[in-house]
Amino acid sequence: MAAGTETVLDVENLRVSSGARGERRVLVRGVSLTVGRRRTVALVGESGSGKTLTGLALMGLTPAGTAVAAERLLVGGVDLTRMSEPEFARVRGRRIAMVFQNPMEALNPVLRVGHQFSQVLTRNLGVSRSDARDRARELLDSVGVSDARRRLGQYPFEMSGGMLQRMMIALALAAEPDLLVADEPTTALDTTLQAQVMALLAERREDVGMGMVLVSHDLGLVAEYADEVNVMYAGRVVERAPTREMFASPVHPYTLALLRTVREIASPGTDRLSSIPGSPPPLDDPGSGCAFAPRCSFATAECTAVVPELKGVAEGHDVACVRSER
Amino acid sequence: MQARRDELPPSVDVRDLVVQFRVRAPGVGPRVVVRAVDGVSLRVGRGATVGLVGESGSGKSTFGRALLRLAPASGGSVRIEGEDVLGAGHRELRALRQRAQMVFQNPIGSLNTRMRVGRIVREPLDIQRIGDRVSRRARVRELLDQVGLPRDAEGRYPHELSGGQQQRIALARALASAPSLIICDEPVAALDVSIQAQVLEVLKDVQRATGVSYLFISHDLNVVRHLAHETYVMYLGGVVEHGPSASVFASPRHPYTRGLVAATPVADPERARRSPLLRGEIPSPMEVPPGCRFHTRCPFAEERCREEAPVLGETGDGGRVACHFWRELPREDPRAAPTRGGA
Numbered sequence: 001m002a003a004g005t006e007t008v009l010d011v012e013n014l015r016v017s018s019g020a021r022g023e024r025r026v027l028v029r030g031v032s033l034t035v036g037r038r039r040t041v042a043l044v045g046e047s048g049s050g051k052t053l054t055g056l057a058l059m060g061l062t063p064a065g066t067a068v069a070a071e072r073l074l075v076g077g078v079d080l081t082r083m084s085e086p087e088f089a090r091v092r093g094r095r096i097a098m099v100f101q102n103p104m105e106a107l108n109p110v111l112r113v114g115h116q117f118s119q120v121l122t123r124n125l126g127v128s129r130s131d132a133r134d135r136a137r138e139l140l141d142s143v144g145v146s147d148a149r150r151r152l153g154q155y156p157f158e159m160s161g162g163m164l165q166r167m168m169i170a171l172a173l174a175a176e177p178d179l180l181v182a183d184e185p186t187t188a189l190d191t192t193l194q195a196q197v198m199a200l201l202a203e204r205r206e207d208v209g210m211g212m213v214l215v216s217h218d219l220g221l222v223a224e225y226a227d228e229v230n231v232m233y234a235g236r237v238v239e240r241a242p243t244r245e246m247f248a249s250p251v252h253p254y255t256l257a258l259l260r261t262v263r264e265i266a267s268p269g270t271d272r273l274s275s276i277p278g279s280p281p282p283l284d285d286p287g288s289g290c291a292f293a294p295r296c297s298f299a300t301a302e303c304t305a306v307v308p309e310l311k312g313v314a315e316g317h318d319v320a321c322v323r324s325e326r
Numbered sequence: 327m328q329a330r331r332d333e334l335p336p337s338v339d340v341r342d343l344v345v346q347f348r349v350r351a352p353g354v355g356p357r358v359v360v361r362a363v364d365g366v367s368l369r370v371g372r373g374a375t376v377g378l379v380g381e382s383g384s385g386k387s388t389f390g391r392a393l394l395r396l397a398p399a400s401g402g403s404v405r406i407e408g409e410d411v412l413g414a415g416h417r418e419l420r421a422l423r424q425r426a427q428m429v430f431q432n433p434i435g436s437l438n439t440r441m442r443v444g445r446i447v448r449e450p451l452d453i454q455r456i457g458d459r460v461s462r463r464a465r466v467r468e469l470l471d472q473v474g475l476p477r478d479a480e481g482r483y484p485h486e487l488s489g490g491q492q493q494r495i496a497l498a499r500a501l502a503s504a505p506s507l508i509i510c511d512e513p514v515a516a517l518d519v520s521i522q523a524q525v526l527e528v529l530k531d532v533q534r535a536t537g538v539s540y541l542f543i544s545h546d547l548n549v550v551r552h553l554a555h556e557t558y559v560m561y562l563g564g565v566v567e568h569g570p571s572a573s574v575f576a577s578p579r580h581p582y583t584r585g586l587v588a589a590t591p592v593a594d595p596e597r598a599r600r601s602p603l604l605r606g607e608i609p610s611p612m613e614v615p616p617g618c619r620f621h622t623r624c625p626f627a628e629e630r631c632r633e634e635a636p637v638l639g640e641t642g643d644g645g646r647v648a649c650h651f652w653r654e655l656p657r658e659d660p661r662a663a664p665t666r667g668g669a
C-alpha cells in the first residue's frame with residue numbers, strides 16, 4: 001500500500017471453520033489483508049475457494065455453526081476480535097457494510113423498500129422516522145435513482161436487479177462506513193448495468209472515503225477497478241500483488257493458468273483454449289502440501305510435502321509456491 | 327461434400343417470428359399483450375455456430391424456445407432442415423424435437439437428480455427405442471467419452487459432480503438422439519472461467535466430430551466471439567445488428583452493439599477504464615418505445631428516431647444494421663475512448 005494511506009482494514013491470519021470440536025472442518029486457512037482508505041482490494045478465485053466466507057467473516061456474519069478466529073481484525077483502528085457480540089453488531093452497522101450478489105436475498109420481499117430503509121436508518125444512524133425518509137431520498141439521489149419517492153413505495157419484486165442493487169448500495173453506504181465488502185456486486189447483472197454499478201461504487205468510494213474489499217471471479221472487472229489483487233485457492237491466498245503487477249507478471253502457476261484462459265477467450269484468434277485440468281479440491285480437504293499440486297503442471301514431490309507459505313518476490317508481491325522460493 | 331451441404335436447406339431458417347404473451351400489468355392493470363419477440367429472422371447454416379446476444383429481457387431465450395414450440399409463436403415461420411415447425415402435427419413435432427435439442431444455463435435444474443448419470447444419458451435412447459440394450463450401453467459410453475466425462479461417471483448422481491461436469495451430462499443427453507441442431511441457452515454462464523474453457527472446447531470437439539450446428543445464446547460477448555461464426559444482436563424483441571462475429575465485435579455499427587462492446591470488461595489494467603456508454607436500463611416489453619426501439623437510451627438519437635422505425639439494412643460488407651444514422655456515426659473503437667470512470 002502507498003505510504004501515508006490510512007489503513008481501514010487490517011486482518012491477520014483469519015480462519016473460518018465449521019462443525020463441532022472433534023470433527024472440525026477448516027474452510028478458510030489464514031487470510032491476511034490490509035486495505036487503505038479509498039483503496040480497493042480484490043479477492044478472486046474459483047467458485048468454492050472461500051471468497052464469500054472470508055467476506056462474511058469480516059462482517060461477523062458467517063453462517064450458524066461456523067467459527068471465526070483471527071490474530072487481529074482492525075476496522076477503522078478498532079479491534080473487533082476483542083469485542084462482545086452486541087458491541088460488534090453496533091460497529092458492523094456503522095463501520096463496515098456489505099453488498100451482496102443477489103439484492104433480492106438481502107431484502108424482505110413482503111415489505112415496501114422505503115419501510116426497510118427507515119428501519120435500517122433509524123437503527124444505524126439513530127435518526128427519527130421523518131428524518132429517515134428525507135435521508136432515504138438523498139441516498140437514492142446519490143446513487144442516481146431519480147424518482148426516489150415512487151421507488152420507496154415499491155416492493156422489491158417490482159424493481160429490476162440493477163435498480164435493486166443501486167438501492168442496496170445506497171443503504172449499505174448510509175452510515176458512511178470505513179469499509180465496504182462487495183461480494184460479486186454485479187455478477188447477477190448484464191455487463192451494461194455492471195459497468196454502471198461499478199462506476200457508481202468507484203464514485204461513492206471516493207465521496208465516502210471508504211476502503212473496499214471486492215469479491216469477484218471476474219478478472220476483467222478486477223483489472224479495471226482494484227488497486228490490489230489477492231488470488232485465493234482452496235481457502236488460502238496463493239498470490240497477492242498490486243493490480244498492474246499481477247496482470248503484467250503473475251508468478252503462481254494457478255494465477256498464470258487463470259489469466260491465460262481469460263485472455264484466450266477474449267482474443268478472437270485463439271484456436272484451442274487451454275484449461276486447467278480437473279477441478280479444485282473440497283475446501284475442508286485440500287490434500288497435503290500445496291492444494292494446487294494435482295492440477296499443476298510444475299508439481300514435484302517437494303510440492304506435496306509442505307504447504308508453501310506466502311513469501312515476497314517483489315515490492316508488495318507475495319507468492320505461495322515452492323518454485324518462487326528458490 | 328461442401329457443395330452438397332450448400333444445396334441442403336439450412337439447419338434453422340426463421341422468418342419474421344413473433345412471440346407474444348398476454349400479461350397483467352403490475353397492480354390491477356388490464357391484460358396487455360407483450361411482444362417478447364417482434365419479427366425476428368435468423369438462419370443457422372449446417373454445421374455452423376450462430377451467436378445470439380443482448381441484455382437480459384431482450385427476448386433471446388423466448389426466441390430459442392419458440393424454435394421448438396416451447397414458447398407460443400403467433401406469427402412468422404420456422405423451418406428446421408426445411409421442415410415446417412409451427413405447422414407440424416404431434417408426431418412430426420416429436421421427431422423434430424429429437425433432431426433439435428436444447429441445453430440450458432443451470433444444468434442441475436434440467437437433470438433428474440434421482441437418476442444416475444448413465445440412465446440420464448440413456449433415457450432418450452430408451453424413449454425413442456433406438457437400438458437394443460447392448461448397443462444403448464455402448465452408445466452411452468461413447469457419448470460420455472465425447473463430452474470428456476470419465477467412465478465411472480456413469481454410476482454417479484449429478485449432485486456428486488461439479489458444475490462443469492453436470493453441464494457435460496446435459497450435453498451428452500442432448501447428443502444422445504444424434505441431433506443436427508443444439509440450442510444452447512447461456513450454457514457456460516454459471517461456470518468458472520477454467521471450467522468454461524473446458525465446456526467450450528467440448529462443444530467445438532463435438533461439432534467437429536458430428537457436424538452439429540449450434541444456436542448459441544449468451545450475454546457474454548467474449549464467449550460468443552470465440553465460438554460463433556456469425557452473431558445476431560437482439561434488443562427488446564428485435565434484431566438490431568447481424569454479421570460475421572469478427573466484424574460485429576471489432577467494428578460494431580449499431581449504437582447498442584457499441585454500448586455492449588464498451589461495457590465488456592477487459593482483463594488488462596493498462597487499458598483505460600470503460601465508461602458506461604449505455605445509460606439506463608432496457609425498457610419493459612410492455613412499453614416498447616415507438617420509432618427506433620432503442621431511442622430512449624441512444625446517445626445519437628434524433629427526432630426521426632422517435633417516429634420512424636429503422637429497418638435492418640445491408641452494410642455492404644456482409645453485415646446488416648437497423649439504425650437510421652449508422653453511416654454518420656463516429657467510426658472509432660468504442661473502447662478507445664480515454665475516459666476514467668468515477669472520480
Ligand SMILES: Nc1ncnc2c1ncn2[C@@H]1O[C@H](COP(=O)(O)OP(=O)(O)OP(=O)(O)O)[C@@H](O)[C@H]1O
Nearest residue numbers: 018027046047048049050051052053054063066283
Ligand atoms: N456453513 C458452512 N458449513 C460448511 N461448509 C461451508 C459453509 N459455508 C460454506 N461452506 C463451504 O465453503 C466453501 C466456500 O464457500 P464460499 O461461499 O466462501 O465460496 P466462494 O469462493 O465465495 O465461491 P463462489 O465463487 O461460488 O461464490 C463452499 O464449498 C462451501 O461448501
Ligand SMILES: Nc1ncnc2c1ncn2[C@@H]1O[C@H](COP(=O)(O)OP(=O)(O)O)[C@@H](O)[C@H]1O
Nearest residue numbers: 347349362381382383384385386387388389611
Ligand atoms: N411466459 C411468459 N409470460 C410473460 N412474459 C414472458 C414470458 N416469457 C418471457 N416473457 C417476457 O419476455 C421478455 C423476454 O424474455 P426472455 O426471452 O427470457 O429474454 P432473455 O432471454 O433475452 O433474457 C421478458 O420481458 C420476459 O419477461
Ligand code: SF4
Nearest residue numbers: 290293296303321322
Ligand atoms: S507449490 Fe508446486 S504444485 Fe503448488 S503451485 Fe507451486 S509448483 Fe505447483
Ligand code: SF4
Nearest residue numbers: 618621624631649650
Ligand atoms: S435509429 Fe436513432 S435511436 Fe435508433 S440506434 Fe440509430 S441513432 Fe440511435
Ligand SMILES: [Mg+2]
Nearest residue numbers: 051052053183
Ligand atoms: Mg461467493
Ligand SMILES: [Mg+2]
Nearest residue numbers: 386387388511
Ligand atoms: Mg435468457
